Amino acid sequence: MSAELPEWAAQAIGSTSASVAPTIVRLGSEKTFGKSGFALTSPAFQNGAELDPSFTACEEDSVAPPFEWTAPPPGAQELVLIAEDLQSTDGKPNLHWLVWGLAPQKGKLLEGEVPPRTGKNGLGNSEWLLPNPPLGEEHRYIFQLFALDLPLTTMPGASYEELVSSMEGTIMACAMITARFEGHEMEEWDPDNDDWDDE
Helix, strand or coil: CCCCHHHHHHHHHHHCCCCCCCCCHHCCCCEECCCCHEEEEEEEECCCCCCCCCHHHCCCCCCCCCCCCCCCCCCCCCCEEEEEEEECCCCCCCCEEEEEEEEECCCEEEECCCCCCCCCCCCCCCCCCCCCCCECCEEEEEEEEECCCCCCCCCCCHHHHHHHHHHHEEEEEECCCCCCCEEHHHHHHHHHHHHHHHC
């Protein structure tokens, strides 16, 4: 079962369908997507490229990837970042990160930086959920940034529905970047694997 994506979202994601429609399809539109040049990028990967294992469950001490964004349209009051896995088996977004409280200006999140406010991910905690797709299965992850015309009063630890419900009707602009990652055996990413013969 898959969700058909509107043309503007399909072009940005690089696919006409997904297992579940991402939040940007629910809250955004062709009119708000990239409005006033609003854009999201990462110094760690290009749009559509593979995530480095240092951001996934394949390495110890993995952290969230870094992001940078341009200034939102004038009048924006807050920015929200939502990360989801486009492959889902239960018809609901597979949440990896809910972040809000970001200042409405040009800015960035450093690699592993603790955001101002976070909500519950797919496992029910408020951390970056490390991508860990099944062995040999490639998943695509979508990072979505929203500029709101009202500040949120949502408390840290909120659920996805609580956050998204508070965002409805407030979207001034939105942007996205995607990345992919294929499930690997953990030892394939062992940085010390080649050193065993030297001991």
